[in-house]
Amino acid sequence: MPGSDRKIAKLSRRWESPFTARLKHFVDLTPDDVETLRSLIEYEARVERRRDLVVDGYPYSKLCFVKDGMAARYKVLRNGKRQIVDVLVPGDIVGLPGSFLDRAPFSVIALTDMKIEVCAHDAFIAACYRRPKFALALSWLAVQHATLYAERIVDLGRRTPIERLAHFLLEIHARLRMVGRAEPAAFDLPISQEVMSDTLGLSVPHLNRMLTRLRNERMLVVSERRVQFTDIRALEVVAHFQSATLARIPAPIQRGQELIA
Amino acid sequence: MPGSDRKIAKLSRRWESPFTARLKHFVDLTPDDVETLRSLIEYEARVERRRDLVVDGYPYSKLCFVKDGMAARYKVLRNGKRQIVDVLVPGDIVGLPGSFLDRAPFSVIALTDMKIEVCAHDAFIAACYRRPKFALALSWLAVQHATLYAERIVDLGRRTPIERLAHFLLEIHARLRMVGRAEPAAFDLPISQEVMSDTLGLSVPHLNRMLTRLRNERMLVVSERRVQFTDIRALEVVAHFQSATLARIPAPIQRGQELIA
């Protein structure tokens, strides 16, 4: 029963907040740092599917660390079309960029039931003054995010629909892996094709056709909202996929070294 | 002679680095802060048109503040197509995100002759530990950038070519204004239509047609690489343009208050 195996594997990882798991990829966190981060969290909340977490055009002053579930950052245009700019996975932050602007420039909606850790924007910034390391971590996260967006721009501007789709699937997989929520060649993708098409700037029927094509070409198998890569290499070639790794934040210069530098 | 008026207006602003001008929109800089920033700059350089500043796939460890001129961050795909993810204007930073990753994920090319202030990535980060304010400023810049990218994603995914073009022109104008390099309804745009089409994911002929259309509908006038808006309101409607302003970075909590918080 592969299903229950999966569940056990997942549960064993749940103990660590996906947010700190993610941070540890590029910054050294002392137990004290981790504790401080925990203390910044005001409360934990559950959000049910389809609930809007952030609404385009309204002020928003929280930072929410996604602990479980997925969400989408999007904008709806006059003509009713929707563009999703980003799918949020565990370890991602709701309220970035929303809480840095006077009014949130995008809405965020829960795509599944979610668990989030809520922190006041002000409290986090205040902590950044006390621990510059946190401020740098924030920069790193924002830069990583911008890079993700840039890649999506390339997708939408110059890549064909099938390339976009392949790229999207590999990207989500890589991001889930980073927080221990995906197997080496498979992951749960509990989102509808409508969401994917709004992410990739395609119509639902066309997205469906492209998905069918990837299946026919034996690159992946999809069943009950679970994706299994059967030829990940071929998929990477189709997608022009290249994963750049985020450099680590350099440690602060020690006292004494300062004079030398 | 409006030409020389313009030059005088520009020159009077040149004394201040566009980078600090931009920072001042969201952070309080003491004279000492400004001085520290200046001291981080290793040297100033001139770059000629068409020179690549950063090359996709290679390590890059500088942060360059654009003082004058424009550049483009782009990626070239296997099929030879190019997508520009971002046009850099004075006050922008070359090497963000490049210097935060092991290898730069994009190339950056000078679209005009440029003047840049070069700073070592490490030196800047070291300064961030000493002055958390700088680290926060970096976060703010990265967030602003991500927001810009997100808007471009919406453009490419769901907006029509004419909407994209209108949006692009308004965006560049707003960004130039922020650093004092544009008049209320006009600005120099020294870039070819090929660059614009690669930015907006369009073919050159189609971009040209859309530009003609905006001209025919009396929304703008273009002559010798200068754009003059004649009906900025109409243009904003076409573009769905809404400028969100970046919140200011909260000041650090004063000694004494710390205990209360």
Place this chain on the structure above:
DNA sequence: CGAAATTTTGATCACGTTCAACTTCAGTGG
């Protein structure tokens, strides 16, 4: 002035949207 780059215009065609019908499936109430 000549050469190269850029802008403009036109004709054709393919790709992806649109619209519609139909299927499948999960949840719900009779």
Place this chain on the structure above:
DNA sequence: CCACTGAAGTTGAACGTGATCAAAATTTCG
């Protein structure tokens, strides 16, 4: 248990937008 409902996935046919290719006009620059 099955009929009913609504959401999501799948398939097909027709249309239109924007790409492509080509060539001319114009500007820029060596």
